[in-house]
Amino acid sequence: xxxxxxxxxxxxxxxxxxxxxxxxxxxxxxxxxxxxxxxxxxxxxxxxxxxxxxxxxxxxxxxxxxxxxxxxxxxxxxxxxxxxxxxxxxxxxxxxxxxxxxxxxxxxxxxxxxxxxxxxxxxxxxxxxxxxxxxxxxxxxxxxxxxxxxxxxxxxxxxxxxxxxxxxxxxxxxxxxxxxxxxxxxxxxxxxxxxxxxxxxxxxxxxxxxxxxxxxxxxxxxxxxxxxxxxxxxxxxxxxxxxxxxxxxxx
Amino acid sequence: xxxxxxxxxxxxxxxxxxxxxxxxxxxxxxxxxxxxxxxxxxxxxxxxxxxxxxxxxxxxxxxxxxxxxxxxxxxxxxxxxxxxxxxxxxxxxxxxxxxxxxxxxxxxxxxxxxxxxxxxxxxxxxxxxxxxxxxxxxxxxxxxxxxxxxxxxxxxxxxxxxxxxxxxxxxxxxxxxxxxxxxxxxxxxxxxxxxxxxxxxxxxxxxxxxxxxxxxxxxxxxxxxxxxxxxxxxxxxxxxxxxxxxxxxxxxxxxxxxxxxxxxxxxxxxxxxxxxxxxxxxxxxxxxxxxxxxxxxxxxxxxxxxxxxxxxxxxxxxxxxxxxxxxxxxxxxxxxxxxxxxxxxxxxxxxxxxxxxxxxxxxxxxxxxxxxxxxxxxxxxxxxxxxxxxxxxxxxxxxxxxxxxxxxxxxxxxxxxxxxxxxxxxxxxxxxxxxxxxxxxxxxx
Numbered sequence: 001x002x003x004x005x006x007x008x009x010x011x012x013x014x015x016x017x018x019x020x021x022x023x024x025x026x027x028x029x030x031x032x033x034x035x036x037x038x039x040x041x042x043x044x045x046x047x048x049x050x051x052x053x054x055x056x057x058x059x060x061x062x063x064x065x066x067x068x069x070x071x072x073x074x075x076x077x078x079x080x081x082x083x084x085x086x087x088x089x090x091x092x093x094x095x096x097x098x099x100x101x102x103x104x105x106x107x108x109x110x111x112x113x114x115x116x117x118x119x120x121x122x123x124x125x126x127x128x129x130x131x132x133x134x135x136x137x138x139x140x141x142x143x144x145x146x147x148x149x150x151x152x153x154x155x156x157x158x159x160x161x162x163x164x165x166x167x168x169x170x171x172x173x174x175x176x177x178x179x180x181x182x183x184x185x186x187x188x189x190x191x192x193x194x195x196x197x198x199x200x201x202x203x204x205x206x207x208x209x210x211x212x213x214x215x216x217x218x219x220x221x222x223x224x225x226x227x228x229x230x231x232x233x234x235x236x237x238x239x240x241x242x243x244x245x246x247x248x249x250x251x
Numbered sequence: 252x253x254x255x256x257x258x259x260x261x262x263x264x265x266x267x268x269x270x271x272x273x274x275x276x277x278x279x280x281x282x283x284x285x286x287x288x289x290x291x292x293x294x295x296x297x298x299x300x301x302x303x304x305x306x307x308x309x310x311x312x313x314x315x316x317x318x319x320x321x322x323x324x325x326x327x328x329x330x331x332x333x334x335x336x337x338x339x340x341x342x343x344x345x346x347x348x349x350x351x352x353x354x355x356x357x358x359x360x361x362x363x364x365x366x367x368x369x370x371x372x373x374x375x376x377x378x379x380x381x382x383x384x385x386x387x388x389x390x391x392x393x394x395x396x397x398x399x400x401x402x403x404x405x406x407x408x409x410x411x412x413x414x415x416x417x418x419x420x421x422x423x424x425x426x427x428x429x430x431x432x433x434x435x436x437x438x439x440x441x442x443x444x445x446x447x448x449x450x451x452x453x454x455x456x457x458x459x460x461x462x463x464x465x466x467x468x469x470x471x472x473x474x475x476x477x478x479x480x481x482x483x484x485x486x487x488x489x490x491x492x493x494x495x496x497x498x499x500x501x502x503x504x505x506x507x508x509x510x511x512x513x514x515x516x517x518x519x520x521x522x523x524x525x526x527x528x529x530x531x532x533x534x535x536x537x538x539x540x541x542x543x544x545x546x547x548x549x550x551x552x553x554x555x556x557x558x559x560x561x562x563x564x565x566x567x568x569x570x571x572x573x574x575x576x577x578x579x580x581x582x583x584x585x586x587x588x589x590x591x592x593x594x595x596x597x598x599x600x601x602x603x604x605x606x607x608x609x610x611x612x613x614x615x616x617x618x619x620x621x622x623x624x625x626x627x628x629x630x631x632x633x634x635x636x637x638x639x640x641x642x643x644x645x646x647x648x649x650x651x652x653x654x655x656x657x658x659x660x661x662x663x664x665x666x667x668x669x670x671x672x673x674x675x676x677x678x679x680x681x682x683x684x685x686x687x688x689x690x691x692x693x694x695x696x
Contacts, residue, residue: 018278018323042281051325054352125640193319196276207323 001158006219007138009059010221011035013066013123014093016043019142022211024051035056035079035086039065066093066177067115069122076126088138088218089127091120094161096194102156108125108152108157108171114159121167128171131180138218141168145226147186148235151251174225183217184224189229233246261313264562265302265571266662269308270689273570277314279323280341280432283503284404285314292687293402295364297343298369301377302629304689305425309685314430316343318370325372328352328575329433331479332491337395342372342431345503348558349436355502359436359495359548361393364642365604367553369403377658378423382471382493382552384465385609389620391422392611397434399402402685404412406432411614420681422616425657426684427691438460442499446471448493449543455486456583456590459660460624462490463607470494471551473606477530478590478599478628479523486590488605493551511559513568521631523597530601555602565631570600571661572646576608576620577653585651586624589644593628596640603628616678619656627659638662657690668694 010027012020015036024034028051032048036042036059044061051059060082064071080086099111120141130139146154147161165184172182188193189204205228213227241249260274266483273291275284285293289312296306296313307313318324325343336358338349346360347367353359361379362374377389387393399407399414407429409418421428422668430461459474466472469492476488504623555561577585593599601627612624630637641662649654654671655663669675679695 016279018318022323040281041280043279046279046281046327046329049329053328055333170398192323193276193278193318 001196006030007032009033009035009083009085009087010211011037011076011083011089011127013089014142016040016047016205017060017092017094017142019187019192019214020090020092021047021243022207023092025054025055026211026215027057027152028052028054031055031057031093032058033083034192035083036061037064037066037075037079039063042160044123044124048175063207066123069119072119072122073126076130080130085134086127086130086137088140089123089131091139092195093119093143094144095157096154097157097160099154112156113160113163117163118168120164122137124167128175128180132175132176132178135179137179138181138183138221139168139186140214140218142185142187143146143168145186145188145231148174148238149246153251161180176223181218181221183222184216185214185227186231187227187237190236208219258614259286261296261299261307261315262569263302263304263306264300265629265659265661266562266567267573268304268307268421268689269569269572270304270307272311274313274315276318276324277316277430278318280325280398280400280430282404283314283400283430283432285312287430288685289401292684292685294688295342295372295376295430298345298368300366300369300373301658302367302570303657303659305657305660306373307689308687309689316341316370317345325432331356333358333459336440336596337435338438339433339435340371341433342375342397343371344371345369346374349438353438354441355504357440357442357502358456361439362387362390363552364390366556367549368556371436371631372426374423375431375434376424376426377615377656378607378615378618378620379658382473382606384611384620385467385472385607386470388611389423389615389618390615390619391614393437393501394422394434395437398432399429400432401429402683404633405685406541409501417681419614419616420678421615423613424678424681425617425688425690427686427688429683429686432468434536436567439591441495441502441627442498443498444502444547445500445545446493447496447497448491448550448551449541449545450537451492451541452492452537453488454484456586456624459486459488459490459605460583460607466490466492475533476590476603476605477534478593478603479482479527479597479601480531481594485594487534488585489534495548496545496693506598510557512561514565515563517566520602521565526599526601534599562677565629568632570629571632571637571641572627572659574619574625574656574659575642575644575653576623576625576647578621578657579646580651583624585647585653586626588647588651592640592643592647596636598630598633598637598640600629600631604669613623616674616681617657617672619654620636621654621656623653627656658691658693664692665694665696 018039041063053206102109143165144161146158217225293312294308294586325341330339396410471493553604
């Protein structure tokens with residue numbers, strides 16, 4: 001079988017996230033065209049200029065608040081029209097949220113679930129049908145190792161990512177057989193603005209390291225990747241801890 | 252268990268002084284001015300590769316244009332025109348990242364310092380220089396345009412023609428005039444990664460000066476000098492001259508450095524004996540009087556970058572740097588006096604560099620380089636003796652009408668600074684009212 005072509009038209013949702021930006025820089029060098037979606041138009045423009053300088057064949061931007069699921073269809077249609085056809089969609093938006101606040105208030109918890117899960121469900125529903133109809137394409141979704149098991153310190157964020165992982169698993173089982181590559185990306189700790197307030201330990205990876213892993217996973221059409229890969233072992237161990245012990249642990 | 256003192260969130264490369272500050276990552280130019288504005292004074296910092304306290308602000312807010320770790324931050328390349336060689340980038344891009352982009356496209360930076368890990372913002376704020384100062388002048392001479400953002404949100408496009416006073420104040424302005432958002436740099440074409448070099452052993456300043464004059468047409472010249480040996484070996488060194496290779500070769504991108512110094516060495520590791528041994532080995536590595544060859548630009552320009560965190564060699568107490576420039580003197584009495592004071596102290600490290608500055612004017616109001624001879628080296632921190640020595644060196648520098656380099660300083664007094672840079676009062680009018688630095692507090696006290 002001939003090697004598949006690397007995606008050359010890419011829709012990126014949550015484009016200004018550090019992991020997405022690092023990933024796009026690698027893809028830009030291959031001359032891809034991008035459609036960047038994010039909240040802040042100034043940031044989108046700065047990023048578009050950078051990707052263009054680094055070799056992107058074209059970059060268009062679309063500013064919107066992704067919590068506004070009613071606006072998704074219009075944005076996605078505009079992206080498909082601008083790119084001609086979407087080879088790949090990368091979903092990278094999300095919030096860490098404030099766990100203590102989410103423990104105290106349903107509204108705070110629901111806001112995290114809405115941004116990280118429901119808005120992704122809205123986008124993936126449209127994109128899965130789009131790629132299914134096309135009979136090809138790559139749907140890459142950034143979830144998190146935090147979704148592998150509920151932990152005391154961040155279970156609301158974890159639940160939003162865990163639900164996302166399960167949802168994407170199901171979508172894969174539906175459309176992989178139609179020729180669509182569905183990739184679940186589970187980064188561990190990454191040194192990004194989202195985690196800037198946390199104490200940075202030796203387990204922290206850079207966005208560039210994670211980006212290289214994402215590009216490789218796209219090339220190899222992997223189903224699920226932990227990035228860096230040692231997180232697969234760590235999360236296996238975390239999942240294996242018997243519940244009577246796990247419930248007493250402070251993690 | 253006894254409580255360890257908290258580690259400061261941000262250290263300069265010299266790791267002295269240790270001053271705690273609130274570090275705010277600035278990943279996008281549009282995030283400045285901060286909303287809400289911080290309660291303290293602030294200072295933009297990039298990679299933190301200056302040595303002393305010019306990039307520090309105790310109890311202040313540091314606006315960090317680099318992400319945590321080695322990537323990210325305000326590092327975007329906004330435009331490149333291969334026809335003119337002009338690259339426009341955000342202030343947090345490092346020179347190494349620019350070279351990774353430019354070299355495969357056949358371009359090189361017009362001026363590079365001894366490390367590629369400095370940011371463009373830092374290079375402008377300290378109006379840095381390199382081995383080609385005698386033919387190219389400072390970094391700032393190759394920056395035709397940049398944008399300065401003041402804490403009140405005012406955006407100033409600065410060039411020699413537009414806002415020329417802000418341009419001159421910001422160039423070498425130690426980050427005090429506002430945030431540099433982006434800058435244009437004029438790159439130069441190359442056809443090979445390699446540098447054709449020649450190394451010549453010398454003994455004494457006279458011979459160093461003669462070699463510098465004879466090789467004034469070489470694009471890059473620099474000398475390593477032994478600041479430990481006495482007697483017949485006093486002021487021995489190796490003069491190096493280099494040019495970009497004119498024979499075309501593949502322009503690949505640099506590989507990433509993996510080697511890193513993982514821990515702090517105990518402070519006593521560097522002493523008169525170990526450094527003396529190193530210097531003898533280094534001097535005799537080159538057997539003949541003259542050696543020539545060709546080498547990749549990375550080891551030629553950035554030999555120390557091959558070992559990440561080399562500053563840990565000095566232990567966690569850190570190190571002191573000293574760099575001065577002395578104007579020309581017939582008998583080189585000032586430089587001889589400085590070298591003698593250093594050898595007598597026995598404190599010198601092996602990283603001592605001597606270079607002739609040319610007479611191309613620096614574009615900044617506060618730029619350090621001026622015509623003459625410059626000497627740079629670092630010292631371990633030994634209580635009393637190191638500080639006494641630096642005080643002595645500052646005094647000799649002043650007496651011989653030279654000046655010291657703020658980017659490498661942690662010790663000069665306000666009186667010395669104000670004598671080195673008498674224009675400081677004029678500059679002070681350009682300092683952003685919400686900005687400050689530990690260095691500026693010290694030298695204007």
